[in-house]
Amino acid sequence: MRVVVDLSRCQGYAQCAFLAPDAFRMHGEEALMYDPNPDDSQRDQVLRAAAACPIQAILVEQLEGPAMTVEARRS
Amino acid sequence: MTMTQTPDTLHRILDYANRADPYPLYAELRKTPVARQEDGSYVISTYRELTDILHNPHLSSDIRNLARPMAAADGRATPAFINLDPPEHDRMRRMAMRHFGPPHTPGLVDGMRPDLTAIVSGLIDDLADKTQIDIVDDFAYPFPVTVICHLLGVPREDEPRFHQWVNAIIDAIDYDAKTDPPEKLSNGEQARKDIHAYLGGLLEPRHGKPGDDLLSRLANEDGPDGRMTDEEIISTANLLLIAGHETTVNLITNGMLTLLRHPQHLQRLRNEPDLIVPLVEELLRYEPPVHIIPWRAAYSDIAIADTVIPKGSQIMLMLASGSRDPDRFHDPDRFDPDRRDNQHLGFGSGIHLCFGGPLARLETQIALTELVRRLDKPRLVADPPPYRPSPVLRGPIHLHVEQG
Amino acid sequence: MTSRVEALQTFKRDGRIVIVGASLAGLRAAESLRDEGFTGSLTMIGDETAEPYDRPPLSKQVLTGWVPATGTTLPRRRDVDAQWLLGTPATGLDLADNVVRLADGREVPFDRMLISTGVRARPWPVAAEAALTGVFVVRTREDAEGLQQAIAAGPKRVLIIGAGFTGSEIASICRERDIAVTVAELGSGPLVGALGAMIGEIAADMQLANGVDLRCGVKVTQLEGDAQGRFRRAHFSDGSTVDADVAVVALGGIRNTEWLRDSGLAIGPWGVACDSGCRAFDLNGLVTDDIFVAGDVARCPHPIYEYRFISLEHWANAVEQAEIAAHNMVNLQADRWPHLAIPTFWSIQFGVNIKSVGVPTFADEVIVAQGSVSEHRFVAAYGYKGRVTAAVTFNNAKWLDHYRKLIEAAAPFPPAQPTPDQPADAKPMPVDFPGPLLLSQDATVVVTGHDPSERRVTAVRP
Numbered sequence: 001m002r003v004v005v006d007l008s009r010c011q012g013y014a015q016c017a018f019l020a021p022d023a024f025r026m027h028g029e030e031a032l033m034y035d036p037n038p039d040d041s042q043r044d045q046v047l048r049a050a051a052a053c054p055i056q057a058i059l060v061e062q063l064e065g066p067a068m069t070v071e072a073r074r075s
Numbered sequence: 076m077t078m079t080q081t082p083d084t085l086h087r088i089l090d091y092a093n094r095a096d097p098y099p100l101y102a103e104l105r106k107t108p109v110a111r112q113e114d115g116s117y118v119i120s121t122y123r124e125l126t127d128i129l130h131n132p133h134l135s136s137d138i139r140n141l142a143r144p145m146a147a148a149d150g151r152a153t154p155a156f157i158n159l160d161p162p163e164h165d166r167m168r169r170m171a172m173r174h175f176g177p178p179h180t181p182g183l184v185d186g187m188r189p190d191l192t193a194i195v196s197g198l199i200d201d202l203a204d205k206t207q208i209d210i211v212d213d214f215a216y217p218f219p220v221t222v223i224c225h226l227l228g229v230p231r232e233d234e235p236r237f238h239q240w241v242n243a244i245i246d247a248i249d250y251d252a253k254t255d256p257p258e259k260l261s262n263g264e265q266a267r268k269d270i271h272a273y274l275g276g277l278l279e280p281r282h283g284k285p286g287d288d289l290l291s292r293l294a295n296e297d298g299p300d301g302r303m304t305d306e307e308i309i310s311t312a313n314l315l316l317i318a319g320h321e322t323t324v325n326l327i328t329n330g331m332l333t334l335l336r337h338p339q340h341l342q343r344l345r346n347e348p349d350l351i352v353p354l355v356e357e358l359l360r361y362e363p364p365v366h367i368i369p370w371r372a373a374y375s376d377i378a379i380a381d382t383v384i385p386k387g388s389q390i391m392l393m394l395a396s397g398s399r400d401p402d403r404f405h406d407p408d409r410f411d412p413d414r415r416d417n418q419h420l421g422f423g424s425g426i427h428l429c430f431g432g433p434l435a436r437l438e439t440q441i442a443l444t445e446l447v448r449r450l451d452k453p454r455l456v457a458d459p460p461p462y463r464p465s466p467v468l469r470g471p472i473h474l475h476v477e478q479g
Numbered sequence: 480m481t482s483r484v485e486a487l488q489t490f491k492r493d494g495r496i497v498i499v500g501a502s503l504a505g506l507r508a509a510e511s512l513r514d515e516g517f518t519g520s521l522t523m524i525g526d527e528t529a530e531p532y533d534r535p536p537l538s539k540q541v542l543t544g545w546v547p548a549t550g551t552t553l554p555r556r557r558d559v560d561a562q563w564l565l566g567t568p569a570t571g572l573d574l575a576d577n578v579v580r581l582a583d584g585r586e587v588p589f590d591r592m593l594i595s596t597g598v599r600a601r602p603w604p605v606a607a608e609a610a611l612t613g614v615f616v617v618r619t620r621e622d623a624e625g626l627q628q629a630i631a632a633g634p635k636r637v638l639i640i641g642a643g644f645t646g647s648e649i650a651s652i653c654r655e656r657d658i659a660v661t662v663a664e665l666g667s668g669p670l671v672g673a674l675g676a677m678i679g680e681i682a683a684d685m686q687l688a689n690g691v692d693l694r695c696g697v698k699v700t701q702l703e704g705d706a707q708g709r710f711r712r713a714h715f716s717d718g719s720t721v722d723a724d725v726a727v728v729a730l731g732g733i734r735n736t737e738w739l740r741d742s743g744l745a746i747g748p749w750g751v752a753c754d755s756g757c758r759a760f761d762l763n764g765l766v767t768d769d770i771f772v773a774g775d776v777a778r779c780p781h782p783i784y785e786y787r788f789i790s791l792e793h794w795a796n797a798v799e800q801a802e803i804a805a806h807n808m809v810n811l812q813a814d815r816w817p818h819l820a821i822p823t824f825w826s827i828q829f830g831v832n833i834k835s836v837g838v839p840t841f842a843d844e845v846i847v848a849q850g851s852v853s854e855h856r857f858v859a860a861y862g863y864k865g866r867v868t869a870a871v872t873f874n875n876a877k878w879l880d881h882y883r884k885l886i887e888a889a890a891p892f893p894p895a896q897p898t899p900d901q902p903a904d905a906k907p908m909p910v911d912f913p914g915p916l917l918l919s920q921d922a923t924v925v926v927t928g929h930d931p932s933e934r935r936v937t938a939v940r941p
Contacts, residue, residue, distance in 0.1 A: 028830030061554030
């Protein structure tokens with residue numbers, strides 16, 4: 001699953017790191033490092049973590065299916 | 076522009092007669108976002124101003140910064156971090172967090188999920204053949220008490236003792252010299268002494284005996300910030316013991332009440348267990364366990380919403396009102412578990428954001444999911460239910476439910 | 480209905496929008512266009528072959544080996560129903576006919592277009608030295624993958640050229656993995672160019688405390704390879720040398736504007752100039768109607784900073800500008816939004832969360848307003864001619880929003896009221912970089928409003 005955190009808004013509350021400790025880790029007291037592509041087996045925890053963010057800075061992709069049909073690709 | 080609010084509105088909110096539904100009064104209060112009261116204190120009730128001031132470094136949580144001392148507060152005891160400012164607040168909170176959450180102990184709360192589920196299942200097993208249940212006494216109280224006792228290292232069988240003390244302390248939080256009997260205050264003071272002595276008794280034998288519970292860890296481990304003094308450990312444990320169950324009782328009970336009042340969501344939750352995650356967030360907005368931060372102090376003059384709150388002023392923060400502010404939340408009086416962008420104030424905001432919030436969330440998610448799954452056609456016996464006295468930590472004192 | 484409204488509705492229904500640059504800003508703009516009700520054709524053109532991906536993790540989680548370089552694909556907020564032309568760089572723009580020319584010879588016509596081509600890494604200036612095995616830049620996921628492998632192989636020493644944010648972050652990751660690191664910086668300290676000399680000293684302390692061999696005030700003059708074409712040694716302007724097997728060139732970025740050279744738009748080393756509504760200027764300084772710019776390649780005036788044109792390589796800026804540009808592409812003049820967000824930025828290094836709000840280079844003084852420098856937990860406020868213009872926090876991010884409001888309100892500097900955690904010896908110091916010397920004495924503006932639709936500035940005259 002795809003995840004992105006708006007770290008310019010993140011204030012380091014670490015709520016995500018409590019609830020999905022394999023996907024969200026604190027680097028020191030306040031800096032968040034996260035896995036932008038956590039395994040689907042972590043889905044429940046990642047969704048709990050995203051919901052718990054006090055500033056709602058975690059975006060988890062909920063769309064199904066392929067992102068796009070690519071017209072031209074470099075070989 | 077400073078406006079003096081008609082004192083009526085706040086008094087009516089604090090009046091027990093309005094405990095069941097303070098929300099229309101909050102709406103009235105929000106007409107003056109920053110309202111000066113007759114006694115010189117200020118009440119803040121709108122979302123924008125609340126979030127502003129919670130992130131304002133001139134707002135103090137230290138009682139010594141109030142120009143006029145407050146009756147209800149115990150100024151002599153060593154304050155817990157909830158009543159401290161940076162840098163002491165940050166240091167104490169870090170030392171406590173070392174044993175509870177990230178970065179030092181990141182997996183603790185998530186790792187409690189199996190235990191929490193087991194406790195909940197056991198409690199509900201006992202309800203199976205009862206047709207009348209009190210959600211509070213039979214479930215919402217014993218569950219978090221068991222959890223916090225285990226976490227802290229407080230014997231579960233001592234619960235009847237500290238239950239009384241905790242009730243007396245919470246009753247005294249909103250002590251009003253004009254209207255309340257003096258015993259309310261003195262009972263609270265005595266209870267503080269009793270609980271202090273009790274926790275001291277638990278701490279003493281833990282020195283030199285490393286263990287897994289929080290009291291043992293705080294007594295024995297030295298982190299980069301050093302070690303807490305015994306007085307600091309006792310005040311921290313006291314805070315976590317009280318906050319660790321009182322608020323969660325309300326959150327779970329308010330949750331069950333809200334679901335019984337919205338049977339369509341109760342039914343949905345049965346069919347879609349994933350709904351519990353956003354549903355608990357909506358609950359924290361719509362029926363939060365903590366309605367009011369009774370006091371903070373202006374460390375220096377604070378400019379907010381065209382008002383300057385003078386240094387030393389007492390400031391009351393109406394968090395539950397902010398979470399119902401129509402300028403921030405669309406259709407705020409509707410319970411909507413699908414609500415997006417739900418930046419509620421259920422756990423506060425800023426450096427004092429609820430320490431135990433992640434645990435409270437998980438407890439409530441598991442509790443409500445299992446209650447809804449296993450109770451048989453639950454129905455409210457009385458609506459509204461009887462409420463506890465406190466307007467600050469607001470919730471039903473009993474929630475009688477019929478099933479079967 | 481007026482004809483303008485009709486024309487807009489027709490455009491929103493059947494028009495053609497082309498977005499050149501399929502990274503963060505391009506993706507968010509496409510999503511916002513659909514959110515705004517644009518149902519016409521949408522074409523995304525990008526020079527990389529991958530779906531839009533996030534870059535900040537490339538110098539952090541990816542280099543630690545935790546996250547694979549291919550694992551930073553951006554989540555979609557919604558389906559954008561676009562035609563994606565990836566791996567086909569745009570090579571030209573014809574404003575007379577409104578077509579984008581592609582490298583493969585195709586021409587893509589449009590009614591309106593968005594330029595979000597971003598920046599690329601500035602390469603090591605000597606091509607033969609840049610081509611040595613073991614010499615890296617970090618901008619794309621391929622770059623990061625290569626560097627990650629080189630670090631994982633256990634090099635004896637990594638040389639990092641340039642102690643800006645990216646270079647410092649990479650140095651931090653290497654030290655975390657216990658790899659010897661030399662950082663070479665032409666300036667007086669790390670981060671000095673962005674945050675000034677005071678923060679530079681603190682950042683230098685952090686690097687030294689973490690065992691970085693930090694060399695400031697020196698220039699790398701030569702990267703030397705062995706017979707197999709592998710990087711082995713760097714020569715410095717002070718005559719010294721360092722033996723290392725990996726060199727990371729972290730000298731900032733170059734705006735991708737070359738493809739616009741003959742377009743007649745106002746381009747330069749700082750990007751494509753546009754108004755605060757993201758509409759591009761042409762060479763004459765005339766604002767265009769149909770060409771919009773967003774993200775790292777945009778250069779737009781900010782009222783708070785005396786209408787100076789500001790270029791930002793900031794994640795949040797890319798997102799915000801993309802949303803503003805998308806809104807303005809499908810709305811009439813009267814409903815357009817200005818891009819008034821105060822810049823915000825973050826960096827994670829040596830266990831410290833560094834964040835900034837405002838424009839720290841737009842300042843003449845700086846003060847430690849809260850916290851403790853020695854503990855690396857503090858807020859530094861920046862001021863210009865007596866008003867707050869920026870703030871930087873080290874592990875104190877929860878206060879940053881307060882300072883953003885001070886900037887928006889043109890609050891007095893130094894902040895007059897004390898806080899409980901104000902350092903005892905707090906006093907303003909000169910900020911040590913070339914400040915804006917030619918500023919006028921004009922009125923200050925303050926930002927008002929809270930939603931994009933109501934945000935405006937108001938002039939305040941003392």
